[in-house]
Amino acid sequence: MYPDTNSKSKALYDRALSSLPGGNTRTTVFMKPYPIYAARGAGCRVWDVDGNELIDCINNFTSLIHGHAHPALVEAATRQLALGSAFGMPTESEINLAELLTARLPSVDQVRFANSGTEAVMMALKAARAFTGRPKIAKCEGAYHGSYDYAEVSLDPKPTDWGGNAPVSVAYAKGTPDKVLADVVTIPFNDIDGAVSLIREHGRDLACVLVDPMPNRAGLVPADKAYLEALRQATRDVGALLIFDEVISFRLGYHGAQGLWGIDPDLTTLGKIIGGGFPVGAIAGKSEVMAVFDPRHGKPALPHGGTFSANPVTMRAGLAAMELLDQNAFARLDAIGEAVRKGINDAFRRHGVPGTAVGLGSLLKLHFGERPIRDYRSAYMSEAETKRQSVFNLEFLNRGVLAAGYGLMALSLPMRDADIESIIRAASDALAQVASKT
Numbered sequence: 001m002y003p004d005t006n007s008k009s010k011a012l013y014d015r016a017l018s019s020l021p022g023g024n025t026r027t028t029v030f031m032k033p034y035p036i037y038a039a040r041g042a043g044c045r046v047w048d049v050d051g052n053e054l055i056d057c058i059n060n061f062t063s064l065i066h067g068h069a070h071p072a073l074v075e076a077a078t079r080q081l082a083l084g085s086a087f088g089m090p091t092e093s094e095i096n097l098a099e100l101l102t103a104r105l106p107s108v109d110q111v112r113f114a115n116s117g118t119e120a121v122m123m124a125l126k127a128a129r130a131f132t133g134r135p136k137i138a139k140c141e142g143a144y145h146g147s148y149d150y151a152e153v154s155l156d157p158k159p160t161d162w163g164g165n166a167p168v169s170v171a172y173a174k175g176t177p178d179k180v181l182a183d184v185v186t187i188p189f190n191d192i193d194g195a196v197s198l199i200r201e202h203g204r205d206l207a208c209v210l211v212d213p214m215p216n217r218a219g220l221v222p223a224d225k226a227y228l229e230a231l232r233q234a235t236r237d238v239g240a241l242l243i244f245d246e247v248i249s250f251r252l253g254y255h256g257a258q259g260l261w262g263i264d265p266d267l268t269t270l271g272k273i274i275g276g277g278f279p280v281g282a283i284a285g286k287s288e289v290m291a292v293f294d295p296r297h298g299k300p301a302l303p304h305g306g307t308f309s310a311n312p313v314t315m316r317a318g319l320a321a322m323e324l325l326d327q328n329a330f331a332r333l334d335a336i337g338e339a340v341r342k343g344i345n346d347a348f349r350r351h352g353v354p355g356t357a358v359g360l361g362s363l364l365k366l367h368f369g370e371r372p373i374r375d376y377r378s379a380y381m382s383e384a385e386t387k388r389q390s391v392f393n394l395e396f397l398n399r400g401v402l403a404a405g406y407g408l409m410a411l412s413l414p415m416r417d418a419d420i421e422s423i424i425r426a427a428s429d430a431l432a433q434v435a436s437k438t
Contacts, residue, residue, distance in 0.1 A: 007050040009037045041068025043414035054402040057409040062402050063272040067414035073276045076320040077313050086311040093315035107264035109287040113310035117247035117271030118146030124267045128241045130292040130302040136207040138185040142218035142376025145245050148224040150369045153184040162260030189375040192230045205236025211243040213257040217381030220365035221358050237415035252361040254330050276317030333362040336411050343424030345412040351435045366407040388438050395430035
């Protein structure tokens with residue numbers, strides 16, 4: 001049972017405190033009173049250093065769509081490792097993965113590889129500035145796009161900082177320069193009139209609008225198609241680019257979220273699943289925009305290096321991972337996600353706990369309130385909701401299921417019907433404890 005002061009995880013954490021700040025190198029995996037340390041993973045399961053077996057419903061925060069140690073991905077990476085892990089030269093492997101991505105995304109002509117989703121978003125924003133010659137970007141309130149200063153503005157504003165109907169730009173990290181805030185226009189999610197009004201107001205200085213079609217931190221609710229269509233039209237009207245952040249949402253379908261919504265952005269950022277379990281990011285888009293990276297005629301408008309960008313281990317594993325994700329695989333993921341969402345929603349009602357499971361495809365998120373979730377503000381938790389979520393998280397974990405502490409679950413292809421039943425049963429038992437303790 002967690003927590004256990006005599007556990008190996010607790011001992012490792014105590015040891016980590018002397019060499020890592022707060023014993024931590026990834027804020028997202030921190031837990032109080034200590035994080036659980038992984039020992040190994042196989043399929044949809046992970047084992048911690050104390051030997052506890054957990055069904056993995058976070059899958060390294062959505063990146064492991066094939067679960068752990070898939071034989072085809074292990075084989076692809078191992079084969080490349082024997083030939084070399086990285087070179088100061090390009091390899092054919094980056095061409096192969098780029099060709100697959102351009103074939104799957106109708107809006108994409110060319111791809112530029114990076115090492116993380118954060119880097120992909122950063123370079124996409126810089127590409128928009130280089131292409132348009134404009135300084136400002138627009139992004140949705142509460143949406144997470146990585147750790148670049150401009151992308152993380154207004155990631156978690158408190159109600160006292162909401163600024164009425166029109167969102168204001170609020171720093172996420174201490175030390176964010178005021179000049180950064182001045183160049184970020186924060187727009188409301190799923191509010192056509194509010195978003196379009198701000199885009200038009202700042203249009204002359206706006207390089208791009210950055211949007212995640214189903215933003216995790218802003219509630220994991222899908223964008224209204226009409227909202228995305230309005231952003232597409234408004235950006236065209238003011239001469240700004242539309243950037244889709246599909247670092248997470250690319251796992252929603254064979255053609256990504258943009259295929260589901262039928263919207264063609266100018267640039268797309270990718271990561272997570274395209275690396276086959278290895279670090280990766282990508283900037284993808286129309287050839288005229290991607291030309292800012294082109295070095296053939298001297299210094300490009302936007303120089304971009306990266307010692308490990310497009311390293312062949314990631315490229316080979318990523319290609320194998322993407323080739324396994326055919327139409328049947330996505331249909332299976334849709335069925336798994338729908339079954340878990342339905343089972344948990346039934347459990348919410350059965351135990352009389354206010355809440356709902358939202359999402360699409362293999363992604364879902366739990367909310368512990370009764371109101372409809374439309375955006376960051378409606379997803380913002382009250383004190384009572386925070387308590388219900390905290391109780392649920394502990395009870396869910398102690399029933400053998402690993403999920404994110406803020407309610408996110410990312411399911412994987414190795415999950416069988418019995419695993420789905422176990423997840424739903426664990427959630428139901430955890431909700432029963434929520435009902436009795438809150």
